[in-house]
Amino acid sequence: MPVTLRPLPAQAPAGPGMRQSRHLLVVGAEVEAEEVELLALSRFPTTRWEVPPTPGRDGVLEPGLLRTSRHTALRGPYASNGGRGGSVFVVSCPRERGEPPFPGGGDRDGLGRAFPAGLPVREEDRVVRWLVAAARRLAGTAVLDGVVVTPDPDAQIDLTVYSDVWLEPEAALAVARHVDARTVYAPGGEDWAGPPAHLVSPADLDAADAAELHAAADDVDIAALTSPEALSGYALHLPLGLDGLVVVEIAGEELLPVSLRGLPWADGGAIAYRVRWVPDDFTELEEERPPTAHRIARGRAAISVAKLTGALHDVVGGEIADQSEFLVARSDL
Structure with missing residues (x-):
């Protein structure tokens, strides 16, 4: 029996005194919250449910709070209002932006399209890249700063x-x-170009240093000759x-x-x-x-x-x- 979800809130709460970004992970109705949790654990080892999703008294599932770090959390699942019959997780993380995308560079994850004024850096970069990867794995969609990114599940085959x-x-x-x-x-394999020019010349060594160097070289040669490659x-x-x-x-x-x-x-x-x-x-x-x-x-x-x-x-x-x-x-x- 399909689970009834709460409607998606207009705005997710932000951490006190922190400028937050709000991104979305939209997945199909068949995707369980535990699958999202496992994917988060695969990238963020401290992931834990602060509040697990639980059925309310009216039979509607109350959204949970999945924290991936001190400053980043996913809230959901909520009902998708896009007509797909799926569910949505709201992601709140620090808003951290750097330089604009490099002109003419590749953009296979659509991040340059989503963040033309400045790409995410640090925590937000890690979160956004995970969102795209999770959307690809779950055949879903990431909404990044309001820009829809639907990665092709077949784009990465390695x-x-x-x-x-x-x-x-x-x-x-x-x-x-x-x-x-x-x-x-x-x-494979390349021709040897000879020793680097900066090596010390034997003429620069005194008798004691030269003897020590030769003894060390002999030890290396013996080990090489008596050990398998x-x-x-x-x-x-x-x-x-x-x-x-x-x-x-x-x-x-x-x-x-x-x-x-x-x-x-x-x-x-x-x-x-x-x-x-x-x-x-x-x-x-x-x-x-x-x-x-x-x-x-x-x-x-x-x-x-x-x-x-x-x-x-x-x-x-x-x-x-x-x-x-x-x-x-x-x-x-």
């Missing part, structure tokens, strides 16, 4: 597997080639012809998404298997509404990205995250 399992290049290539035989090792990262390429290229980048990472905090295997870092799409025209990735040809190529590339990500996850386990660092279930790929 995925990352975080795991505590390291795959050697041969193993990763075998997994990827099981998905698509066209996968190859990424070309350490590989810190590598990449695979899957060429898609006119649809561009899918790149799989494998490396260790210490800075992990907030959503992975508290997982014992991710304590101190993890191995990241980044699967991303590189179109022929890279600039089109930064367009809020890219051309039809780009969207068609992106749709086909998304299939390869999902299959590669799923195959890697089946082997190494761990968690899958999208470009917004929201977790993705393996069954949803």
Whole structure:
């Protein structure tokens, strides 16, 4: 049975002595308040319900207060007055603006269109970017300073597997080639240009310093000769012809998404298997509404990205995250 919601207030209350911005997150009727809470926790770890949504005596759901930081809170859900039959969360945060958008730059999230006089900075920047990401994930809409931004849910197809399992290049290539035989090792390597010019010359060292330097060098050489070669990262390429290229980048990472905090295997870092799409025209990735040809190529590339990500996850386990660092279930790929 659908839940009856309170009407959206004309103005949200602001914090005392603080200049506030009022933004909206509009989602479908099927979206539960707990889903919004989980997405907020994925970006703001101190998120908590100060007042959870609760049914009133008249059977109408009383809006809750979800606080993401000391100065930012979401109130809702309220009834949508846009005729969509959905719900609205009102977001109050500090109004913090910087410079106008750079002329001619990309605007894939529509922020330049929403804030032509000055882009949000600091707390408001973090909140606004989360709002757009949440709207994309929930197939909803963000209303930023009265400007409607409806991000395309299919615009971001890159995925990352975080795991505590390291795959050697041969193993990763075998997994990827099981998905698509066209996968190859990424070309790489550069010719050495010689030592930097600022290095100390041996002629500048006295006998004692030179002996110490040679002894240290010998220790390094012995360690290098008696230890297996350490590989810190590598990449695979899957060429898609006119649809561009899918790149799989494998490396260790210490800075992990907030959503992975508290997982014992991710304590101190993890191995990241980044699967991303590189179109022929890279600039089109930064367009809020890219051309039809780009969207068609992106749709086909998304299939390869999902299959590669799923195959890697089946082997190494761990968690899958999208470009917004929201977790993705393996069954949803």
